[in-house]
Amino acid sequence: MIEAGSLSASVDGAILIGAVLLEAIALYGVYGVVEDVFGQRVVNQLRTT
Amino acid sequence: MELLGLSLAMVGLFVGFGLLIGVLFGFFGMGGSFLVTPALLVMGYPTRVAVGSGLAFVFGTSVIATLKHRDLGQVDYKLGLLMIVGTTAGIEVGKEIVVHLESLGLAGSIISVTYVFLLGGIGAFVTYEAVNGDGGEGIDHDAAEEPADADDIPDIAKTIQSYRVPPMIDLRGGVTVSLWMILGVAFATGLLSGFLGVGGGFIRMPALFYLIGVPVPIAVGTDLFEIVFSGGLGSFLYALDGGVDLSIVVPLLAGSAFGARIGSAATSIVDEGEIKVYFGLMLLGGALAVAIREIGKIYELPILNRVSLVLILGSALLVSGAVVYSSITALREENQTASPTVE
Numbered sequence: 001m002i003e004a005g006s007l008s009a010s011v012d013g014a015i016l017i018g019a020v021l022l023e024a025i026a027l028y029g030v031y032g033v034v035e036d037v038f039g040q041r042v043v044n045q046l047r048t049t
Numbered sequence: 050m051e052l053l054g055l056s057l058a059m060v061g062l063f064v065g066f067g068l069l070i071g072v073l074f075g076f077f078g079m080g081g082s083f084l085v086t087p088a089l090l091v092m093g094y095p096t097r098v099a100v101g102s103g104l105a106f107v108f109g110t111s112v113i114a115t116l117k118h119r120d121l122g123q124v125d126y127k128l129g130l131l132m133i134v135g136t137t138a139g140i141e142v143g144k145e146i147v148v149h150l151e152s153l154g155l156a157g158s159i160i161s162v163t164y165v166f167l168l169g170g171i172g173a174f175v176t177y178e179a180v181n182g183d184g185g186e187g188i189d190h191d192a193a194e195e196p197a198d199a200d201d202i203p204d205i206a207k208t209i210q211s212y213r214v215p216p217m218i219d220l221r222g223g224v225t226v227s228l229w230m231i232l233g234v235a236f237a238t239g240l241l242s243g244f245l246g247v248g249g250g251f252i253r254m255p256a257l258f259y260l261i262g263v264p265v266p267i268a269v270g271t272d273l274f275e276i277v278f279s280g281g282l283g284s285f286l287y288a289l290d291g292g293v294d295l296s297i298v299v300p301l302l303a304g305s306a307f308g309a310r311i312g313s314a315a316t317s318i319v320d321e322g323e324i325k326v327y328f329g330l331m332l333l334g335g336a337l338a339v340a341i342r343e344i345g346k347i348y349e350l351p352i353l354n355r356v357s358l359v360l361i362l363g364s365a366l367l368v369s370g371a372v373v374y375s376s377i378t379a380l381r382e383e384n385q386t387a388s389p390t391v392e
Contacts, residue, residue: 009289016105028116035314046377046381047380
């Protein structure tokens with residue numbers, strides 16, 4: 001039998017880890033776009049300065 | 050002004066620290082997490098929060114890194130799943146040990162001492178290899194997924210592969226090894242992961258190569274895939290007891306995700322051998338920092354706590370700075386070679 005308290009703790013824990021997972025996926029996507037847009041420009045700038 | 054319940058200065062510190070760690074993670078394909086838990090301990094967070102939040106950070110960082118390695122086809126899913134089985138058991142045992150030691154009031158000291166010996170030992174080994182001109186078997190980030198050449202397989206791995214204890218498992222790269230060896234390596238690294246709050250990558254990745262004989266690129270990709278699960282499970286178990294603090298993890302991850310892109314880009318520019326000695330010194334710096342903190346606790350000298358934190362941040366800054374500096378220098382040299390000045 002699952003106690004209400006432990007179920008609540010499990011759900012809270014899962015939500016917490018889910019939030020970290022979502023942040024990681026979002027950062028992967030957002031920084032990927034930033035790299036695509038500005039990456040080559042920054043590299044060229046570093047080469048010439 | 051506060052953000053995530055922290056002052057802006059603290060959020061900035063975590064983002065900056067995450068950035069440094071991300072550069073290291075992106076460049077070396079491992080590492081970083083072993084700096085987070087000691088840093089949090091030095092900053093005065095309770096052991097359970099330092100370990101739990103460290104694991105949650107490892108989980109998030111490994112998700113990002115695995116997505117990149119998946120695109121490169123460098124993940125052996127069968128090996129990864131077997132590693133998960135052994136690691137899961139190891140993490141649970143490691144976590145129980147921490148809880149038990151915490152009830153005895155010994156957790157902080159024992160985890161710190163283990164860190165000192167582990168980081169110090171690996172740091173000394175890497176530095177010794179680099180100083181003696183033996184490049185070792187550094188990560189060849191551009192290596193193709195070809196079957197492992199017999200000459201490239203370490204002697205220890207050849208010996209372990211010769212133990213034909215059934216069932217034997219065929220792995221990518223033409224490697225065949227006993228299931229029990231895989232599970233043994235996975236359990237040992239899972240134990241360290243749960244006990245120390247690290248992903249275990251800086252031990253498991255070399256173990257996959259040196260002990261099992263998996264080609265390095267696949268060892269890196271598979272290790273990261275496995276860390277997604279071990280880090281996720283480990284942080285979930287700590288989250289059940291309130292051991293994961295999102296106000297720490299969120300800014301660290303924001304910094305490390307960006308740093309990982311810089312580090313990954315640098316791998317195609319800089320020779321890893323040039324940086325290896327700094328990496329070894331950084332590990333030694335981390336070990337020294339934890340040792341200084343423990344001495345400060347024993348002799349009740351709070352100033353040593355601050356010295357320790359400066360040493361940890363300084364070590365990470367030194368190595369990630371060396372990666373960035375070497376990249377910029379290499380880019381400029383490349384540019385000068387491509388377009389020589391006409392006299």
